[in-house]
Amino acid sequence: MTILVTGGTGYIGSHTVVQLLEAGHEVLVLDNLCNSKAQVIDRITKIAGKAPGFIEGDVRDRALLKQLFAKHPIETVIHFAGLKSVAECGQKPLLYYDNNVSGSIVLFEEMKNAGVKSIVFSSSATVYGEPVFLPYTEAHPLKPINVYGHSKLMVEQVLQDLALSDRAWKVALLRYFNPVGAHHSGLIGEDPAGIPNNLMPFVAQVAVGKRAKLSVFGDDYDTKDGTGVRDYIHVDDLASGHLAALQYLQKNQGVLTVNLGTGQGTSVFELIHAFEKAANKKIPYEVVARRAGDLPEYYADAVYSKTALDWQAQHGIDRMCVDTWRWQSQNPNGFGQ
């Protein structure tokens, strides 16, 4: 099957492209490289033994999309392209809505024009907002607390309405929890630009000596050890969730909405300890004030993904740390220039 992967040189996209190629699919990557590097394509090729097609371009570029759909026998789209910084989205709402929402609409319009009606969309657990109950099931109320979360929920709604308007559409809305880890080869992994906002890449940069110490954002939450609890999921498990979703879409029409998480909550202190074991070194840290907008804890109910997709995460936090450390120690400067 020929699959268009938007955002395919990014963190989750690159790991998914590897698995798609390994499963024998033809893959076309469309990415504007605003948050990734072209070198990723060489690394993917090295791992998979086969190259994806690569087009440097923007999902908002309608003429380019028209050309792509006309030229290639694309049967389905996996749509990763988007901006994801919770720290930045509040300062740049128009940029986030334009990129994440308008960009998606241009893509869906051109899919419709080309008769391609099958899509897997990268949604996020941020669509739930403050937990009314935990774990979050897919039926949990939807009340995002930031621009990024709103942009994801808007695109979910657009796809729900599209599928209502035309029963031929096949849509998978995948609500990711906290992706971490790296491919076991150490060739691809997360390469954040600037100072990482997220815990795992920050810890990894402390371990490799790029940053002096970690700031732990609060140890007075009502959680198992006072620090924030999240559902970390290995990026390779997340990638395999996309292949499971593609299989589901081959057999089913309409909209599938599913969490991709492990169902396990890990605290900041637990993650630090697991990383210290993986890297065999101490991670210096200091407890500081809570970060504005942080929720104390959230994790997935992972039952429906197992039922609907026959998929469940395989890797625990120790393996996530081992693989992150291999990637970070072998590539202290990420993909470099």
Ligand code: NAD
């Ligand atoms: P990433 O930034 O590594 O990858 C996104 C890719 O999309 C980048 O390569 C970027 O260059 C590209 N891109 C952005 N805007 C584009 C545009 N207009 N046209 C073409 N390419 C564009 O992020 P990621 O962590 O791999 O996330 C992938 C998707 O999953 C995103 O939609 C993100 O919102 C979603 N998601 C991520 C997380 C997470 O914590 N990483 C959690 C939930 C959901």
Ligand code: UDP
């Ligand atoms: N965190 C931290 N220090 C950091 C980054 C994150 O203590 O430098 C904490 C944060 O408060 C949260 C957890 O680690 O409890 C996960 O944060 P991350 O930003 O990775 O994920 P998110 O909060 O977006 O789910």
